Amino acid sequence: MISREELLRLADFECRHPNEIAVSFYFEPATPKDKSHREEAIEAKDLVRRTLQELEVNGRSREVVADLQKILQLAERLHGNQARAKAVFACAGRQLWLEFDLPPSGERTRLFVNRRFHLKPLASLFSEYPRLWVALVDRQNARFLEMYFDDIKEQGAIKNPAPRHGHSDGFGGYDAGHAQRHSDDEARRHYRMVSEFLKGAAERKQLEGLIVGCHDVNWPELQSQLHPDVQKKVIGRFSQDLGSLRNEAAAAEATRIWRQHLEEHHASLLRETLDESRSNGRGVTGLRRVLRSIELGEVDSLLMSRDYSARAVECTNCRHLDSHLVPYCPVCGRATRQLDDVCEALIPKAVRNSISLVLLPSNDTLDNIGNIAALLRFRADRNTNQMLAAS
Numbered sequence: 001m002i003s004r005e006e007l008l009r010l011a012d013f014e015c016r017h018p019n020e021i022a023v024s025f026y027f028e029p030a031t032p033k034d035k036s037h038r039e040e041a042i043e044a045k046d047l048v049r050r051t052l053q054e055l056e057v058n059g060r061s062r063e064v065v066a067d068l069q070k071i072l073q074l075a076e077r078l079h080g081n082q083a084r085a086k087a088v089f090a091c092a093g094r095q096l097w098l099e100f101d102l103p104p105s106g107e108r109t110r111l112f113v114n115r116r117f118h119l120k121p122l123a124s125l126f127s128e129y130p131r132l133w134v135a136l137v138d139r140q141n142a143r144f145l146e147m148y149f150d151d152i153k154e155q156g157a158i159k160n161p162a163p164r165h166g167h168s169d170g171f172g173g174y175d176a177g178h179a180q181r182h183s184d185d186e187a188r189r190h191y192r193m194v195s196e197f198l199k200g201a202a203e204r205k206q207l208e209g210l211i212v213g214c215h216d217v218n219w220p221e222l223q224s225q226l227h228p229d230v231q232k233k234v235i236g237r238f239s240q241d242l243g244s245l246r247n248e249a250a251a252a253e254a255t256r257i258w259r260q261h262l263e264e265h266h267a268s269l270l271r272e273t274l275d276e277s278r279s280n281g282r283g284v285t286g287l288r289r290v291l292r293s294i295e296l297g298e299v300d301s302l303l304m305s306r307d308y309s310a311r312a313v314e315c316t317n318c319r320h321l322d323s324h325l326v327p328y329c330p331v332c333g334r335a336t337r338q339l340d341d342v343c344e345a346l347i348p349k350a351v352r353n354s355i356s357l358v359l360l361p362s363n364d365t366l367d368n369i370g371n372i373a374a375l376l377r378f379r380a381d382r383n384t385n386q387m388l389a390a391s
Contacts, residue, residue: 001149002087002100007122010089010098011351015115020093021064024118025071026110027086044075047111064113067092071111074099084150089117103129103150107306119347123357125149128262130208132235134254135198136242137214137222139187142194145247145254146206152251155206156197160190187218191225199227211254212237213245235261266358270303270365273375282376285369287312287342288323294349295320298376301356304343305371312342321345 015022027044052068067090074088085102105121112118133155134145143157201207210233214222219237226234236257240250276283284293287310293299313322313336315329321342322330329336339345350357360366366373 001102001151002122002125004126006098006100007119007126007351010117010119010122011348013089013091013094013096013117015091015093017093020091021067022114022117023064023067023071023088023090024112024114025086025088025090026107026118026121027075027088028107028109029085029104044109045072047109048072048075051111051113064092067097070097087122114344116344116348118344119351120343120357120359123347123351124359127356127358131206132209132211132254132258133198133201133207134250135194135210135212135214136245136250137191137194137212137218138242139218140190141242142190142197144197144201145250147251147254152247154247155201158190158193158197160186160193188221188225191222194222195225195227195230198230202227202229202233207233209233209235209258211235211257213240213242213250213253215239215242266360269301269358269375270360270373273301273303273373274365274369276375277369277373282379283373284376285373287370287372290372290374291321291323291342291346293374293376294346294353294355296380297353298378298380299350299353299355299374300377301358301375302346302350303358303360303373303375305362305366306359307362308371309341309343310372312339312345313337314339314345319345319349321349 013022025044025048048068048071052065052072070090071088085104087100087102089098090096102122102125107121110118129149132147134147136143136145140160141158144155146153146155198207198210207230210230212219212222212234214237216239219239223231238253238257240253273283274285275281277285284290290299290302291312294302310323311325313325314320315322315332315334315336317334318329318332320329320331322336323342325338327336328334347357362371
């Protein structure tokens with residue numbers, strides 16, 4: 001799996017020499033038509049061969065042809081990789097070759113040849129796959145699973161077996177009541193231990209979201225013991241018999257809850273951005289305004305449709321991006337180069353500036369605003385006016 005540091009390294013990459021070409025290859029597993037799984041590898045090979053033919057016609061460098069030949073050989077073996085998608089980034093001119101296994105996204109297999117690596121599918125992964133924990137808790141036992149991308153790891157367990165009591169309830173049932181109170185105290189102590197374990201994980205930045213599995217009758221008492229910082233990270237809950245629940249089944253239930261939460265969160269984020277934009281607040285829509293806000297360092301989240309693409313120009317000197325196809329940079333006056341897809345330069349800039357990327361399915365609402373928008377951290381013009389007023 002890819003790390004944020006590796007993603008940043010890819011975002012910083014740019015070809016400087018005419019013979020340097022960045023190749024990005026995304027292989028997506030498909031539902032097989034037969035047990036051989038050969039059709040997905042055939043599709044990948046056809047894509048590489050078509051690109052090779054186009055490059056030969058245009059007389060491109062031998063280095064990129066060598067990279068594509070290597071990807072072609074890799075495609076021969078991809079029929080055994082159905083569980084995961086794969087991304088390859090290569091530049092023979094820089095002796096760079098990186099491979100990453102990824103969760104399947106449902107997109108088609110794609111190949112990009114450009115000056116920069118194509119990072120849109122990767123940049124959105126970190127908002128869609130946080131470090132998610134699943135806490136499986138009953139009155140005596142607890143175990144903790146970490147889900148990161150599609151890896152499942154058990155991060156710890158707590159066992160507090162119920163104390164043994166005699167068979168008699170004692171005179172007037174006194175011992176029965178005493179035993180019940182003692183059992184309740186033991187359960188509360190157990191829940192406090194669970195809370196401390198989760199609090200420690202949150203403080204160590206291991207836990208970005210939490211899904212709890214416990215019986216409905218136990219949840220109010222467990223919830224009351226959770227630290228406020230942990231409670232803020234609770235995404236959802238499910239109720240099952242935890243004694244016989246396997247880790248894989250718990251992860252599947254947590255994934256269902258997370259996907260539903262993510263869909264609702266993205267819809268809420270889009271509504272908030274549009275509302276803020278209409279009130280001239282912390283929201284902007286359209287490519288021109290988004291590019292300006294990114295340049296001013298205002299953007300917190302960048303929202304766009306999955307298939308978004310637009311032409312733009314980039315300054316060859318200061319890297320200013322402009323939606324107007326002007327031959328010279330309005331900032332420094334140097335020549336610009338045309339970008340067939342602004343995402344080629346926009347996504348790496350978003351990665352370098354720690355901007356969250358949210359890819360949304362196409363719909364009429366997005367189409368009406370140009371299929372791109374941004375939720376802002378602040379408004380630079382508002383801050384300037386406030387400082388002037390104060391002075």
